[in-house]
Amino acid sequence: MSTRKRFATIWLGGCTGCHMSFLDMDEKLLELPALADIVYSPLMDVKTFPREVDICLVEGAVNTESDLRMLRSVRESSVSLVSFGDCAVAGNITAMRNTGGKKAALQSGFGSMGEALAVGDDNPLPQLLAQASPLHQYVAVDYFLPGCPPSAELIWYVINELLHDRQPVLDREKLRYG
Ligand code: SF4
Numbered sequence: 001m002s003t004r005k006r007f008a009t010i011w012l013g014g015c016t017g018c019h020m021s022f023l024d025m026d027e028k029l030l031e032l033p034a035l036a037d038i039v040y041s042p043l044m045d046v047k048t049f050p051r052e053v054d055i056c057l058v059e060g061a062v063n064t065e066s067d068l069r070m071l072r073s074v075r076e077s078s079v080s081l082v083s084f085g086d087c088a089v090a091g092n093i094t095a096m097r098n099t100g101g102k103k104a105a106l107q108s109g110f111g112s113m114g115e116a117l118a119v120g121d122d123n124p125l126p127q128l129l130a131q132a133s134p135l136h137q138y139v140a141v142d143y144f145l146p147g148c149p150p151s152a153e154l155i156w157y158v159i160n161e162l163l164h165d166r167q168p169v170l171d172r173e174k175l176r177y178g
Helices: 017-023 028-035 065-077 086-090 094-098 101-117 152-163
Strands: 005-011 036-040 053-059 062-064 078-084 128-133 143-145
Touching (some): 005 065, 005 152, 028 036, 028 152, 036 053, 053 065, 078 086, 078 152, 086 094, 094 128, 101 128, 143 152
Parallel strands (some): 005 036, 005 053, 053 078, 078 143
Antiparallel strands (some): 062 128
């Protein structure tokens, strides 16, 4: 049986900026496949989140019902779940819509059509939860990787430590929010 680690990333309610920072790891992106099998990511063409994942980075807050279903499925399938970026860690930009409520968020995005689009069985929009929330409001999180976005160096540090069965130490020097 293979002892290679199985690595994944997903995004929920965020801006994709954390994944852009992941891409900024540059040459480390070439080291990653040497250390692990990348089994799922929005950066690749795989439709279904697999089972038996060792490490999963989750970008974004839990904003919609489909986010929540995905997060629960990822939690069930992953040994180590990393809250990846400030939206996942604390809600951040995505949670700004909480102050005005669901109706105001829909109107802001879709004008007067917003609320009508979000109801009914055949509506084309993902169903918003009452609030956008950080991941740990719904599932156990093993590691918190803050930053908006986290730097490429910090992302690689956390991934590399986990792939080598070491605990990443996110001390004051490394922890920066916003
Ligand atoms: S933490 Fe910042 S960069 Fe990452 S998804 Fe949220 S807003 Fe975008």
